[in-house]
Amino acid sequence: DTGVSQDPRHKITKRGQNVTFRCDPISEHNRLYWYRQTLGQGPEFLTYFQNEAQLEKSRLLSDRFSAERPKGSFSTLEIQRTEQGDSAMYLCASSYVRGNTGELFFGEGSRLTVL
């Protein structure tokens, strides 16, 4: 399957621990996005990259959150000192800019539970 893949699919951690999620986008896609989704809500934009450059960050992305895309391929989203309010599904999406319809391809998400 050559879609967007995310790892791990599920993560349970204790409050105060650090967690890291990985996203592998579709190989030819140069844009990569992170979204967060809590129960009963639609996905909320966190940040996006074009190649390795992080071009926009939402105010939802507090200083405990950091995202990287070091070589313009896979990306990581790290949450430091997790809080119970960080419990959510973290979704990654990718797209190709030029000649694109604006369609985003989403992965299946990484579900975080903070105890």
Added chain:
Amino acid sequence: DAKTTQPTSMDCAEGRAANLPCNHSTISGNEYVYWYRQIHSQGPQYIIHGLKNNETNEMASLIITEDRKSSTLILPHATLRDTAVYYCIVNQRGGSNYKLTFGKGTLLTVNP
């Protein structure tokens, strides 16, 4: 981005057409209407998009009113696998604004 309004939930009988409405009265001239859906425990999936003409693909049809203030997504023959939350999103296409703003969407339940 323009805001959209959708019903919270809808029901449809299997095999019948599902018509999902969306209001976007503040849409501007360069904004497209996008539809995504999210099946339980999966990531959102693109369905279709349009500017002002009606569009059809293998998944659905999109009907946009002439004044572009509302649209309807049509699933012609709904199946149980179409049970999902459907999101109507208004967004500029191209340029730097590929960021999608999701609302709460419409939960479509297809009943046997």
